[in-house]
Amino acid sequence: MKWRYRVDHPIRKLDEIYNLAGELARDNGPYRIALAVGQDMLCLSGLALGRERGLVEPILVGHQRYIFEALEKLNLNPHDWMIYAEKDHHLAAQRAAQLVTSGMADILMRGRLLAREFFQALFDPAMELRQGDELWSNVVAFEMEGMDRLIFLTDCALVARSDLTQRLRLIQNATELAAFLGIKDPKVALLAAVESITPGMPVSLEEAAIAKMSERGQFPKGVVVDGPLSLDLAISEEAVKKKGIESPVAGKADILVVNNIHIGNVLFKSLVTLCGAKSASTIVGSPFPIIVTSRSENPENILYSLSLAILMVGGKGDVG
Amino acid sequence: MDELIARAREINSTGTPHRVAVAAAHDDAVIDAILGARAEGIAEAVLIGDAKKIVPLLEERGAKPGDFLVIGTETDDETAEKVAETVAGGKADIILKGLISTSKLLKKILQAKYDLRRKGLLSHAAVLSPKRYPKLLIVTDGGMVIKPTFEQKVEIIRNATLVGWALGIPEPKVAVISPIDYIIQDFPETFEAAALSKMAHRGQIKSCVIDGPMSFDTAVWPAAVTYQGIKSEVAGQADIVVAGTIEEGNILAKSLVQFAEAAFAGVIVGAKVPISLVSRADPAFNKMASVALAVVVSHYIKTR
Numbered sequence: 001m002k003w004r005y006r007v008d009h010p011i012r013k014l015d016e017i018y019n020l021a022g023e024l025a026r027d028n029g030p031y032r033i034a035l036a037v038g039q040d041m042l043c044l045s046g047l048a049l050g051r052e053r054g055l056v057e058p059i060l061v062g063h064q065r066y067i068f069e070a071l072e073k074l075n076l077n078p079h080d081w082m083i084y085a086e087k088d089h090h091l092a093a094q095r096a097a098q099l100v101t102s103g104m105a106d107i108l109m110r111g112r113l114l115a116r117e118f119f120q121a122l123f124d125p126a127m128e129l130r131q132g133d134e135l136w137s138n139v140v141a142f143e144m145e146g147m148d149r150l151i152f153l154t155d156c157a158l159v160a161r162s163d164l165t166q167r168l169r170l171i172q173n174a175t176e177l178a179a180f181l182g183i184k185d186p187k188v189a190l191l192a193a194v195e196s197i198t199p200g201m202p203v204s205l206e207e208a209a210i211a212k213m214s215e216r217g218q219f220p221k222g223v224v225v226d227g228p229l230s231l232d233l234a235i236s237e238e239a240v241k242k243k244g245i246e247s248p249v250a251g252k253a254d255i256l257v258v259n260n261i262h263i264g265n266v267l268f269k270s271l272v273t274l275c276g277a278k279s280a281s282t283i284v285g286s287p288f289p290i291i292v293t294s295r296s297e298n299p300e301n302i303l304y305s306l307s308l309a310i311l312m313v314g315g316k317g318d319v320g
Numbered sequence: 321m322d323e324l325i326a327r328a329r330e331i332n333s334t335g336t337p338h339r340v341a342v343a344a345a346h347d348d349a350v351i352d353a354i355l356g357a358r359a360e361g362i363a364e365a366v367l368i369g370d371a372k373k374i375v376p377l378l379e380e381r382g383a384k385p386g387d388f389l390v391i392g393t394e395t396d397d398e399t400a401e402k403v404a405e406t407v408a409g410g411k412a413d414i415i416l417k418g419l420i421s422t423s424k425l426l427k428k429i430l431q432a433k434y435d436l437r438r439k440g441l442l443s444h445a446a447v448l449s450p451k452r453y454p455k456l457l458i459v460t461d462g463g464m465v466i467k468p469t470f471e472q473k474v475e476i477i478r479n480a481t482l483v484g485w486a487l488g489i490p491e492p493k494v495a496v497i498s499p500i501d502y503i504i505q506d507f508p509e510t511f512e513a514a515a516l517s518k519m520a521h522r523g524q525i526k527s528c529v530i531d532g533p534m535s536f537d538t539a540v541w542p543a544a545v546t547y548q549g550i551k552s553e554v555a556g557q558a559d560i561v562v563a564g565t566i567e568e569g570n571i572l573a574k575s576l577v578q579f580a581e582a583a584f585a586g587v588i589v590g591a592k593v594p595i596s597l598v599s600r601a602d603p604a605f606n607k608m609a610s611v612a613l614a615v616v617v618s619h620y621i622k623t624r
Contacts, residue, residue: 041547042547114500114502116504116506144579145579146579160506160507191567191571192567192570193462193463193566193567193569193570193571194570200466201466201566201567203567230570230571230574231570231571231574231575231578232574232577232578232601233601235578236578236601238601239601242600242601243599243600243601244600258567258571259567261499262497262498262499262509262564262565262568263565263567263568263571265499265535265536266497266499266535266536266563266568266571266572267571267572267575269535269536269537269541270536270572270575270576270579270580271575271579272537273452273536273537273540273541273544274450274451274452274453274540274541274576274580274582275450275452275575275576275578275579275580276452276579276580277579294537295537295544295547295548296537296541296543296544
């Protein structure tokens, strides 16, 4: 998708995204969001909160009776909500996506179906949503106590395992999102268990190759990539000092790239649960913003993902 | 984690003190670990390695070299050999790895003549204390086995369970981690997780409860369990989480250290004596805690 909105300074807190989205919604009216398989209490409570704050106008696609029940459990009046009845998960996901492509909604959100079912429905060739060699990927922006910047992580939810070419696309997607949020010279860390190249760990060889590409200037200007790096070396300057390693990225990473969804997922879940991080999650590469939340989030956290999606849609007067 | 330190101190103060054989002790990280452990009354040490470097390292830190048995060696092979002899001869109970490669050290130690090997696999267990978790959490394997096979996962679980027992958990709750809680054809490890779980049901892996596949939040976060509606003895209250690869385990453990204010103690289990590794990047407390963990595990192995 085209990023029409312009952020003029590096975003460091998720509340800044929330505030900018609030301004956009005030100027343009609430953004319409289609929830696929809408009978999800957590998504509904997040959307209810977003609607209350004037950010979004939800359209729920799913099993009508279940949606009614879920809304009633949340003490919400079902008759206040726009609902499209579609019992089948696959069809509900496709119907919700069509609401966006036909201009009736701005944003797509996953409800109560597995992420893989959701994306399978969207990647159906008949939907014509993904062109040729496009790579859609999941990027999450985290705000953590003690960090002076947002940390981006990819991929936690969509790309199961990336080969070298796909990894480059993951990096590209994540750096584009970072640049959109005003971080024009992002430092990218390719995560591994240790920083040394280990023949028994093929990932470390791949990561070294990508780091060398960065040294040779094969990435867009401003983007610096290094790896393999362990998590502590990627983000903690103190660990870097103690270990004494030389790296343009170590201790200062903005973006963390993992080579498979297993690592991304466990790290994401560790951060949002035991580490108490706030997060905004999105899909990059798709023709419109897509939100895939995790059930470990709370409704306030979902507001950040809604806000990021609103920024990605941009204002009606913004030109690309 | 303070309880772990206290427990190690208690073990060390009753009976003969626990002794750590430090392999290639000419390294500031292990010297810090040993001095920390000694100051806390957790263990004594035999320092094996380049004596010309070890002595100044001690003196720089205000320690008396005379308080330690220092065995001078010249090569890594010699160091590894002396360590193996020291431990096999009963003069030390624990091995702490200094400036020597793990594989070089283990190759020597595990030679049949020293009789330090057990039949199982060697694996790493990290004990962590995340602030938002009501108890200790063991993460395995983020330090030793790169990509465990099914059989190796069984061994990894047995080893981590032993650490759990040593920490006083009679029946540790083990979660085998995956991105999702369901059996999915594209993810073969979800089958393995299910099979591991069933093996515990059938009594093939003893004195622990295993469940999986389970995503990390389901394993440790009660709200995720409620949302998902999963019925499990492990969900939301895991003692041990088993990662699919070394990267997964390592990055998970480090995230808890970096962002969840967790203290960290690590140990390699599977041999007759526990083996500790400390990293230069570890804070002093964690280095000492790793020695304490090894003391507790060693005591458990000897007395069970």
